[in-house]
Structure formats: structure tokens, C-alpha cells
Amino acid sequence: MADETVFTPDVEFVRSLKEAGAETMKKCYQCATCSVVCELSTEKSPFPRREMLMAQWGLKEELVKDPNIWLCHNCNDCTKYCPRGARPGDVLGVLRQTVIMENAFPKFMGRIGSDHNYLVFAFGLPIMLFLVILGAFGHLHIPDGPVVFDHFFPVHLIDPIFISAAIISLLFFTVSIKNFWDGMNVNPYRLMANGRVIPYLYETLKEMILHTKFDKCGANKDRTLAHRLVVFGFIGLFITTNVAVFNMYVLGWHTPYHIDDPHILKLFGSEALVGLYYAGFKLVGNLSALALLAGAIIIFTNRTKPKGFVSVSSPFDWVFAIVILLLAITGILAEFLRVVDIAALAYPVYFLHLVFVFFIIAYLPYSKLAHIVYRTTAITYAKLAKVE
Ligand code: SF4
Numbered sequence: 460m461a462d463e464t465v466f467t468p469d470v471e472f473v474r475s476l477k478e479a480g481a482e483t484m485k486k487c488y489q490c491a492t493c494s495v496v497c498e499l500s501t502e503k504s505p506f507p508r509r510e511m512l513m514a515q516w517g518l519k520e521e522l523v524k525d526p527n528i529w530l531c532h533n534c535n536d537c538t539k540y541c542p543r544g545a546r547p548g549d550v551l552g553v554l555r556q557t558v559i560m561e562n563a564f565p566k567f568m569g570r571i572g573s574d575h576n577y578l579v580f581a582f583g584l585p586i587m588l589f590l591v592i593l594g595a596f597g598h599l600h601i602p603d604g605p606v607v608f609d610h611f612f613p614v615h616l617i618d619p620i621f622i623s624a625a626i627i628s629l630l631f632f633t634v635s636i637k638n639f640w641d642g643m644n645v646n647p648y649r650l651m652a653n654g655r656v657i658p659y660l661y662e663t664l665k666e667m668i669l670h671t672k673f674d675k676c677g678a679n680k681d682r683t684l685a686h687r688l689v690v691f692g693f694i695g696l697f698i699t700t701n702v703a704v705f706n707m708y709v710l711g712w713h714t715p716y717h718i719d720d721p722h723i724l725k726l727f728g729s730e731a732l733v734g735l736y737y738a739g740f741k742l743v744g745n746l747s748a749l750a751l752l753a754g755a756i757i758i759f760t761n762r763t764k765p766k767g768f769v770s771v772s773s774p775f776d777w778v779f780a781i782v783i784l785l786l787a788i789t790g791i792l793a794e795f796l797r798v799v800d801i802a803a804l805a806y807p808v809y810f811l812h813l814v815f816v817f818f819i820i821a822y823l824p825y826s827k828l829a830h831i832v833y834r835t836t837a838i839t840y841a842k843l844a845k846v847e
């Protein structure tokens with residue numbers, strides 16, 4: 460007699476999925492159209508039909524260790540052709556959020572960073588922290604004179620806050636991803652023994668950066684461009700932030716930057732070289748901010764324009780899109796207000812910009828951006844387990 464497999468449905472899990480935006484999953488009658496139309500589904504382990512069934516049955520344990528959830532790139536081709544309007548693409552999006560929350564370390568941070576019901580707390584935390592620090596150091600006012608952000612929120616106060624937040628966030632992210640890796644179906648450490656982890660990881664990263672899988676999307680092609688702009692915007696801003704740190708702590712060049720700073724002139728040898736270095740730094744920073752803004756605007760128009768089928772973004776998706784948009788707007792606006800020297804607006808906008816930057820850094824392991832790392836891990840695992 461064949462071995463029996465006993466599943467334990469988690470009713471509470473089904474309820475939480477519905478609340479998070481997967482209420483249509485109950486409509487699925489398992490016709491498998493979605494798995495057939497999905498360009499990314501594989502013969503060995505087709506999706507998303509099976510995941511729809513597992514979600515309906517509340518099989519939480521099986522779902523959180525299923526790499527297929529991450530092989531999906533949310534193109535919504537399946538949603539377009541689903542005869543029941545079960546919106547499998549959207550359901551898989553909710554499942555990804557659930558996996559992030561399940562693996563989150565510490566759990567309460569996962570909840571704050573990915574549950575929209577805790578949004579007030581998530582934003583309240585940096586706002587209160589900044590206000591207390593500014594107040595304690597006598598900076599809680601609009602400084603006199605031309606706009607210099609360092610006179611309002613000095614770098615020697617900003618750096619300890621943001622560097623600590625980045626280190627803590629990175630540690631929490633590492634533990635969260637380890638939880639995810641440990642929970643995979645087949646013992647992932649046994650699979651790693653075949654020595655293919657590095658080549659597969661390299662292959663996956665290449666696919667991710669070039670967006671080759673996104674290019675297979677049919678129903679929602681604009682998503683690819685938006686995704687590229689947001690990813691490259693963040694990469695550019697990450698580079699410029701690190702160059703700014705390098706300028707300060709290695710070169711000893713402090714803001715506001717002066718091309719004729721004698722110390723920097725001595726280091727570079729000529730004013731022309733200093734000017735070139737500064738222009739390159741500003742160009743990458745400004746282009747990255749514009750890429751982020753353009754990406755966020757495309758995400759918004761893409762989500763709200765008629766597509767010929769119903770697809771509803773979850774609150775989790777909306778929060779991320781809004782934060783990206785506000786991050787880009789406040790960054791560009793603060794720069795503009797500094798240049799035109801409107802102190803009464805420049806400093807408050809800069810303050811808000813720092814709040815959004817903190818939000819992105821502190822909640823990185825639990826946000827939409829964490830998808831990049833979860834997806835890379837899952838695709839590498841799928842290659843190792845040969846289910847891709
Ligand atoms: S989600 Fe839709 S297309 Fe997929 S199996 Fe269910 S009913 Fe069929």
C-alpha cells in the first residue's frame with residue numbers, strides 16, 4: 460500500500476492570506492490554464508496551479524519552502540487567462556509577502572516592515588528618533604544663512620544613525636535569508652556539496668541584472684522597464700552614497716563641496732580633475748534619482764491603467780511603490796530647494812527625505828526590495844535541486 464501523506468490545513472493562515480489580498484484564491488477550480496500560459500513555469504515543477512491549491516488548503520509549511528513562489532516574476536499572464544478570475548499572479552505576490560514575514564528575524568520587525576497595519580509605527584519610529592536627536596543637540600530649528608543641510612542635520616549625527624541601521628538591517632537580513640535557505644524542501648546543504656553553488660549563483664545574478672526572465676512577460680511588459688529603472692536607480696544611489704562616505708572619511712572632503720578646497724586640490728593635482736570627479740559624482744547621483752522617479756511613476760501608471768483583466772496590487776505592494784515615489788520626489792525637491800535657497804521648505808523636505816531613506820534601510824529585509832535577495836536564493840536553490 461502506498462504511503463499516506465497527511466496534510467494539516469492552517470485555517471488561520473487561509474484567513475491571513477485573504478486579508479492580505481488573496482481572497483480570490485477560493486475561486487480556483489484547478490483547470491491548470493495558468494501553469495500552461497506561464498512562460499516561467501517548468502515541466503518538472505509547474506506552477507502556479509499547485510500553489511493555488513496549497514493556498515486554498517492552508518498548507519503554510521509546504522508553501523513557505525516552495526521555491527516556485529519566487530520563480531514567478533508577477534507578470535500576470537496567468538491572471539489574464541484564468542477563466543475563474545482567481546488572479547493567481549496576485550495570489551503568488553501575497554504568498555511571497557507571507558514567506559518574508561515567516562522567515563523574518565526578528566519577527567516583530569518583519570511585521571512592522573511588511574504589514575501595512577503597522578505603518579504608523581514604521582514611520583513614527585524614525586520621525587521620533589530624528590526629532591529627539593535634533594532636539595538633544597540643539598538643531599531643532601531652521602538655521603540662519605544659505606541652505607546647507609549639514610547646518611540642520613550634521614553628518615556627524617546622521618552617520619551613526621544610518622550606519623548603525625544599515626549594519627543591524629544587514630545582520631537581520633542575513634539571518635532571515637538563512638531561515639529561508641534552511642527551510643527549503645530538500646536539504647539545501649546537501650545540494651551545495653555538488654560544488655555548483657557559485658556558478659549557479661553567478662548565472663542567477665546575471666539573469667536578475669539583465670532582467671531576462673522579466674522579458675518573457677506578455678500581459679504586463681511595462682513592468683520590466685519600471686523594474687529596471689528602480690533597480691538601477693537604487694544601485695546608482697548606493698554607489699553615490701558610498702562615494703560620499705569615501706569623500707568624507709578617506710579624502711577628508713566635507714560638504715558643502717568646494718572645487719578649490721586646497722586639501723583636495725593637492726590630492727587630485729589640478730582643479731580640472733577635481734571638477735571632473737565632482738561632476739561624475741553628481742551626474743550618477745542625479746541620474747539615479749531620476750531613474751528611481753521614472754520607475755516609480757511607471758509603476759503607478761501601470762497599476763492604475765486598464766489592462767483588459769483584473770489585477771489588484773496588495774497594500775504591501777502599494778506601500779513600497781508610494782515610498783519609492785516619495786523618496787525620489789523629496790530627494791530631488793530637497794536638492795532643488797537648496798539650490799534656489801528656500802530654507803523654510805528645504806529643511807523640512809530634507810527631513811522627510813531622511814525619514815524615507817531610513818525606512819528603506821531599516822525595513823529592507825522585509826520590504827519589496829528583499830524580493831531581489833529571496834528570488835536570487837530561490838532560483839539558485841531551484842537550479843541546484845534541478846527543479847527549474
Ligand atoms: S488559478 Fe485559474 S487558471 Fe489557474 S488553475 Fe485555478 S482556475 Fe485554472
Ligand code: SF4
Binds near residue numbers: 547
Ligand atoms: S504571474 Fe507570470 S510568472 Fe507568475 S505564475 Fe503567473 S504567468 Fe507565471
